[in-house]
Amino acid sequence: MIIVPIHKKKDKTDPRNYRPITLANTILKLFTSMLTQRLDSWMEKNNKCSDFQAAYKKGTGCKIM
Secondary structure, rough: EEEEEEEEOOOOHHHHHHHEEOOHHHHHHHHHHHHHHHHHHHHHOOOOOOOHHHHHHOOOOOOOO
16 A cells, blocks of 8 residues: 655645545455445344444434534
8 A cells, every 4th residue: 555645735845735645456445345345234134233333324323412
């Protein structure tokens, strides 16, 4: 994996005006996407995700108070 700084705005000599971006291999991105989908499916099928983990379940989210 390669991390490359991307200039945001303003002074190019100020390191705070850059954000890091990771350049990953396309195969790695495909693999992690497939793995995530399979884990999500398995967790949903086997009821392994707690109701307290709503931010990680499809169709749910956190309430803003």
